[in-house]
Amino acid sequence: MIALTGAKLNKVYTVKTMDVPEDTRRHLNDLGLLAGTKVALASYEKGNGIVVLHNTRLALDNAILKQIMVSEEAEVEESWLSLDLLEVGERAKVVSVYGKGAVRRRLMDMGLTRNAELLVRKRAPLGDPIEINVRGYELTLRKNEAELVLVKKEG
Structure with a gap:
């Protein structure tokens, strides 16, 4: 410990x-x-x-x-981070979505729900916004919205 x-x-x-x-x-x-x-x-x-x-x-x-x-946890090596910290080309799975009320609801309505797989496609030169592929379509998020999405990287 x-x-x-x-x-x-x-x-x-x-x-x-x-x-x-x-x-x-x-x-x-x-x-x-x-x-x-x-x-x-x-x-x-x-x-x-x-x-x-x-x-x-x-x-x-x-x-x-x-x-x-x-x-x-000895049996599984796992790490969580917010979506805005992923690099272009990295794949991840959604662990949870933070936020309250309308913001959380909007992110979930756009397909960012638990276990949804995503791929970071593009990032603007200054890092904001971020384009991802999720559930077969492209989604562009502001950095402050991406911070609300907790993900775990996939190999």
Whole structure:
């Protein structure tokens, strides 16, 4: 087991223990972070980290990250990242879509649902927008929309 501060970015781990005060534990549980949950560390800089759960992203302080112990899943090597981080030509499968209300609904209506396979076709010179193939058609997304789509790369 390692602390979440020592986790590799975008690699999927399973939460084993959280040695935090009871009120903090309850709050993290309410947000979906509890023992047995699969998580990935999306970014870590200046003592703060973004932790990705299956259905949400949490910004956590270094003091809390140090107290969350995780372990690797031995049977499967998996990593999650947001769609905007994929390079041209990479294939991925949708894990989940973030966002609230109309934004999430719109992305899902465009075919970005769980297990949908996609291919990054093109990227504008400054990185925004991004063109992908999903469900047999081309879809162009702004970078801020692509950030809301959690994917796992395919070989």
